[in-house]
Amino acid sequence: MVTRKDIAEYAGVSKTTVTRVINNQGNVSQENIEKVSQAIKELEYCPNMVARGLKTKKTYQILFHAPALLNPFFVEIYTGMNEVAQQHGYHIVVSSNDDLKVIEQRQYDGVILSYIPIGHSQEEYKNSGVKLVATNYSTLDLEIPHLKVDIAHGITQALDYLYECGHRKIVLFSAQFAYDQRIDAYKKWLQAKQLPFQSDLYHTDYIGKTTYEQGYNSGILFVENGLIATAILAFNDAMAIGMLAAFKRKGIRVPEDISLIGFDDITQAKYTDPPLTTVSNSLYQIGKESAQMLISKINNETVSTKVIKTELVIRNSVAKINI
Amino acid sequence: MVTRKDIAEYAGVSKTTVTRVINNQGNVSQENIEKVSQAIKELEYCPNMVARGLKTKKTYQILFHAPALLNPFFVEIYTGMNEVAQQHGYHIVVSSNDDLKVIEQRQYDGVILSYIPIGHSQEEYKNSGVKLVATNYSTLDLEIPHLKVDIAHGITQALDYLYECGHRKIVLFSAQFAYDQRIDAYKKWLQAKQLPFQSDLYHTDYIGKTTYEQGYNSGILFVENGLIATAILAFNDAMAIGMLAAFKRKGIRVPEDISLIGFDDITQAKYTDPPLTTVSNSLYQIGKESAQMLISKINNETVSTKVIKTELVIRNSVAKINI
């Protein structure tokens, strides 16, 4: 390994001078700049960021704390994040490891939270002293600056659309694992439309997992219990896609027999049969912005929570029905 | 930040002793072990891996060099990799950055290659001196130890199955971006079956991208040019899923009008309509094994190329037809 020392000797200057030209801090003669540059090129020197990190306390590494990358949802966010991180010279490592110690151990410059693991609190993260930002958060009481998706708005958009299409019996799939704005938004909307709230018209039958598989299982169950509604608002696209498969399996046609709306607009949503009507979350954009937010924070700029607007993407999984 | 020095002072021992108990190297009295452990707990000390890395030249970081995580294919591999990496205390960072310098800069302990970027050669990687392993490689001339998927075998399995189902006109989708075993395997198989080789029965119309979108476009084109075959062997599942959408759009039924086989068996393949018959690659397993392989190599064990067996997963996208 060739170090700054080698360059210094080769160029006949001091190590300090080498540092100065590498980080172009000025105060070095044109002649020396050239000698050093030449040496660097010839010896193929490249700075050791570990050593630098030890000294400067900056590793140029960011931790993305996500439950499971296998969920396409997170992959799209990650992809956006990664793009801006790269532009700023940061590497991102993804971890679903609940151990907060790694943050200090590995000296991450900052962390992006996409969830707070069970058994941990936002206080713990805050106390750890790292630069912190949350992404795609929808819970109300988060003090950490974050990108807030206005899920309530998205739900309302979807519900309105369903209403326009003539639907009056709509099942909402929510989640048990956390407080979910969906339910409140749903109730509020029902009230506004003067529709009755029937508890069997929303489901919280699954815990934590919002996957294809879970959607499939929920779909099967839903059919077997008798179609109690004309439309479903799924927790997310992955689940909606699983349901699509379940309905197909059970001989239930979408949208003829039941209408279905997803959430997130992941890439595949365009390629399902029928193409999935869904609420777009701008996942990629969210990823980019949250990385930008964290990097700003690392640079000691002040950042504040920002609301992301959702958008209804109309494809073919919802039917107009007669009222 | 609390360091080893703080622990030493708090426990009334030397820094070396602290090191010894942390890395339990023995040669420490029971009494001191307890004093140090106590101090660590009370001061909430945790070792700084950057400093350690500088000294030991081990960062416990692995680079996964993959073109795009958005491709579900890579995500599944990554997930497997990540699991075993975690078990061994490694973090993985994914990068599609072509710059080999980061390997030295960031002092990665090893890198897993899923492709060699255009303009680079395996020699370059080898010369860089890092521990190296390749994953899911199918080209023939790779000297780096790797997990080799026997694509030829997979193709043959798929082709055989199609043949059994009565298909004689089969389109193979290959890729332009690299030498692809598929074509050779296809030709060889045709010969064995004494079927004529028709150049219009394989396509290499797309470059590099093997995505949903590309599959969709290819599917549309394929239909518009007139169905010249009864079955398609797609490059991978992502493309097959895109094609499924295209056929649906064009009113072509799968498998009634055309049969379709994918490659990889990604998670969604189970949830398409119809569920996709495909060749399983054991992506998750590949990920796990390649990480294991690299870690062994990092530990200076000798590792060698290993062939992964493919498996035909029969679902419902292939029809039996009359010969």
Add this chain to the structure above:
DNA sequence: ATGAAAGCGCTAACAG
């Protein structure tokens, strides 16, 4: 404009 020296937090001889 240049260099010497100290030190980031850790490990690894070496000496006791």
Add this chain to the structure above:
DNA sequence: CTGTTAGCGCTTTCAT
């Protein structure tokens, strides 16, 4: 069993 010392590769005062 324990501690002293040097040093990993880099940055940063502080002199010159």
